Amino acid sequence: MTLSREQITERLAAVGYVADRELPVALQLMDMLDRPLLLEGEAGVGKTEVAKALSAVHGTPLIRLQCYEGLDQSTALYEWNYQRQLLAIRAREGAGADPYEVEQDIFSERFLLERPLLAAIRRPDRPVLLIDEIDRADEEFEAFLLELLSDFQVSIPELGTVKAASIPRVVLTSNSTRELSDALRRRCLYHYVDYPDVERETRIILARVPRIATALALQIARLVEGVRKEELRKVPGVAETLDWAAALTGLGVENLHAAPETVHETLRCLLKTQEDRARVTPEVSARLLGKVA
Amino acid sequence: MMCRVPAEAGDVSEAGTYMARRLSAFMRTLRDNAFAVGLKEGADAAQVLASPLALRRDSLRSALKALVCACRSDWLKFDAVFDAFWLGRGVRLVVPIAANTPRTKRAEQRHLPGRELEQRFQPSLGEQVPAAGSNTEDRDASATGRMEGATRAERLAETDFRRIHDPEAIAEAHALAARLARRMRTRLSRRERARLKGRRLDLRRTIRRNVAHGGVPLELVWRRRKRKPLRLVVLLDTSGSMSLYTSVFVRFIHGVLDHFHEAEAFLFHTRLVHVSAALRERDAGRALDRLSLLAQGVGGGTRIGESLATFNRWHAKSVIHSRTCVMIVSDGYDTGTPEAIADEMRRLARRAKRIVWLNPMIGWDGYAPSARGMQAALPFVDLFAPAHNLKSLAALEPYLARL
Numbered sequence: 001m002t003l004s005r006e007q008i009t010e011r012l013a014a015v016g017y018v019a020d021r022e023l024p025v026a027l028q029l030m031d032m033l034d035r036p037l038l039l040e041g042e043a044g045v046g047k048t049e050v051a052k053a054l055s056a057v058h059g060t061p062l063i064r065l066q067c068y069e070g071l072d073q074s075t076a077l078y079e080w081n082y083q084r085q086l087l088a089i090r091a092r093e094g095a096g097a098d099p100y101e102v103e104q105d106i107f108s109e110r111f112l113l114e115r116p117l118l119a120a121i122r123r124p125d126r127p128v129l130l131i132d133e134i135d136r137a138d139e140e141f142e143a144f145l146l147e148l149l150s151d152f153q154v155s156i157p158e159l160g161t162v163k164a165a166s167i168p169r170v171v172l173t174s175n176s177t178r179e180l181s182d183a184l185r186r187r188c189l190y191h192y193v194d195y196p197d198v199e200r201e202t203r204i205i206l207a208r209v210p211r212i213a214t215a216l217a218l219q220i221a222r223l224v225e226g227v228r229k230e231e232l233r234k235v236p237g238v239a240e241t242l243d244w245a246a247a248l249t250g251l252g253v254e255n256l257h258a259a260p261e262t263v264h265e266t267l268r269c270l271l272k273t274q275e276d277r278a279r280v281t282p283e284v285s286a287r288l289l290g291k292v293a
Numbered sequence: 294m295m296c297r298v299p300a301e302a303g304d305v306s307e308a309g310t311y312m313a314r315r316l317s318a319f320m321r322t323l324r325d326n327a328f329a330v331g332l333k334e335g336a337d338a339a340q341v342l343a344s345p346l347a348l349r350r351d352s353l354r355s356a357l358k359a360l361v362c363a364c365r366s367d368w369l370k371f372d373a374v375f376d377a378f379w380l381g382r383g384v385r386l387v388v389p390i391a392a393n394t395p396r397t398k399r400a401e402q403r404h405l406p407g408r409e410l411e412q413r414f415q416p417s418l419g420e421q422v423p424a425a426g427s428n429t430e431d432r433d434a435s436a437t438g439r440m441e442g443a444t445r446a447e448r449l450a451e452t453d454f455r456r457i458h459d460p461e462a463i464a465e466a467h468a469l470a471a472r473l474a475r476r477m478r479t480r481l482s483r484r485e486r487a488r489l490k491g492r493r494l495d496l497r498r499t500i501r502r503n504v505a506h507g508g509v510p511l512e513l514v515w516r517r518r519k520r521k522p523l524r525l526v527v528l529l530d531t532s533g534s535m536s537l538y539t540s541v542f543v544r545f546i547h548g549v550l551d552h553f554h555e556a557e558a559f560l561f562h563t564r565l566v567h568v569s570a571a572l573r574e575r576d577a578g579r580a581l582d583r584l585s586l587l588a589q590g591v592g593g594g595t596r597i598g599e600s601l602a603t604f605n606r607w608h609a610k611s612v613i614h615s616r617t618c619v620m621i622v623s624d625g626y627d628t629g630t631p632e633a634i635a636d637e638m639r640r641l642a643r644r645a646k647r648i649v650w651l652n653p654m655i656g657w658d659g660y661a662p663s664a665r666g667m668q669a670a671l672p673f674v675d676l677f678a679p680a681h682n683l684k685s686l687a688a689l690e691p692y693l694a695r696l
């Protein structure tokens with residue numbers, strides 16, 4: 001059943017994901033047009049979270065395939081369980097079983113190891129299939145994936161063709177370390193996940209960090225916005241903001257202006273390289289703090 | 294013409310037909326603005342139009358946005374194109390390509406949604422290109438007429454690259470690029486062979502692979518160095534001061550993209566534009582056509598620092614790998630601060646293996662790289678060389694091949 005935009009927004013909020021204006025529509029379109037969704041954005045803006053939230057929204061399981069260089073079909077799609085096959089053959093050697101029957105048996109379902117892609121298309125309940133960091137996989141794998149995403153069927157030589165029991169909802173994420181093929185881009189709906197603005201980031205902090213005061217959350221969001229505008233090598237993402245917020249609440253800070261030293265010391269939650277840390281001197285952090293009303 | 298309307302969307306009602314026609318005009322506008330919109334997108338858009346999403350403007354906008362965008366640059370410009378078309382806001386400013394060609398003007402689209410294509414005529418913007426820009430032979434004659442320095446003005450006019458579609462010159466540029474690509478590649482494969490001597494059996498993978506054969510190693514897996522061909526990334530300055538040389542280098546880049554295994558091209562003036570996709574078109578004429586669409590602002594001022602910053606921020610990550618040579622073609626005349634250039638060059642140097650700076654001005658007698666921007670950039674450049682026409686590019690071949 002297709003959920004409307006309002007329902008999706010509501011349910012996203014209920015599972016703790018604070019979406020921007022456009023995401024719910026894209027999620028609704030996924031169902032309407034049966035197309036995968038390609039998410040792009042800087043590291044740490046919460047692309048993977050979208051898939052998790054989506055599975056919670058629809059109440060279906062999340063199946064995740066993490067891509068890396070050298071990822072091949074046997075780790076992504078399926079593989080035979082060789083150890084069990086060998087055991088099964090050994091076990092029947094003495095019994096004088098019919099070789100043909102043994103062969104039939106060891107290439108049956110029981111000995112098939114499902115990997116994420118096969119698992120996703122064989123489930124009847126429309127799972128969410130998250131293909132994470134597709135830009136890290138090789139181009140050949142991308143081509144293979146494209147084929148799978150258009151046919152939703154897999155042929156296993158020993159078993160025959162496996163058709164999808166239900167079309168999974170597919171979410172792909174990319175950090176754009178490599179240009180994706182045009183074919184894949186055109187196959188997918190597109191959503192660019194940006195750093196949240198102050199208002200949305202405040203809501204994210206409130207939703208994710210337990211027992212935090214609204215005023216503090218707002219101050220944190222404003223300060224992080226200032227930090228993102230600095231010339232940094234690694235711009236802090238939402239996860240860093242949440243770490244920092246948790247650190248501050250853990251240290252009992254209630255107002256950033258009351259504890260400028262703690263603020264400066266804990267800024268390392270946001271700054272992940274030596275260079276950035278050297279750049280944000282106490283003066284810089286004081287200046288940033290000064291801008292926060 | 295490209296947008297088939299599925300049955301459920303092609304409602305018999307007149308409003309439905311009108312909307313469908315407006316939608317297909319919108320799809321054409323998108324295509325004019327370099328969105329990759331095809332049949333499938335058209336059909337899907339029609340389906341969106343027939344759904345409740347079309348009842349509100351912001352949800353329709355978001356839906357079409359998710360549907361037709363394919364990358365970040367699409368994503369950033371979509372809202373402007375959408376507003377320009379459906380609300381008639383900011384047409385001239387944000388869609389200069391469309392605004393330059395009468396066929397996409399809003400008023401006409403409203404009244405003649407189906408006929409713009411027939412009315413299409415080629416904008417004759419040739420006169421906006423300095424006459425010498427299309428002709429390399431004129432170069433020597435126009436020594437006095439060459440422009441030095443840079444302006445900050447952004448030129449919104451569409452420069453017509455079609456005028457530089459000269460088959461002979463293109464063939465020549467291609468031959469050079471091919472030669473260069475070959476030389477860079479031969480050297481590469483020689484290196485490769487030396488490495489391959491150390492080729493060993495990959496035990497782990499061999500065992501893993503042969504479990505299926507009961508441990509009998511039938512399929513052997515070898516270990517070898519990964520091939521990483523040299524990638525050439527060209528950043529071409531197409532500002533007014535460079536206009537004499539633009540055509541030469543555009544042809545050369547077309548050749549480079551055609552012959553190199555891996556190459557990317559960018560144009561910059563006041564902004565940076567990624568043009569690889571357009572130039573990869575096999576047919577030079579079509580490639581230049583598409584380039585004209587992309588390269589609004591060509592022939593205006595220069596902001597090297599800002600353009601490099603855009604490159605470093607958004608493109609470097611995906612186009613530069615460990616064996617990448619960045620070739621910047623610019624005269625170094627810039628309106629930004631030299632510090633900005635130095636900062637960005639430092640950042641670029643950290644990523645790229647080699648940086649070549651080709652400066653057409655060196656070809657002139659008595660030119661010293663005195664432009665402040667040039668001075669700031671020099672410490673980070675591995676090869677600083679003159680190049681103002683194909684001949685001088687060809688003379689550089691041995692140096693480039695050594696990189």
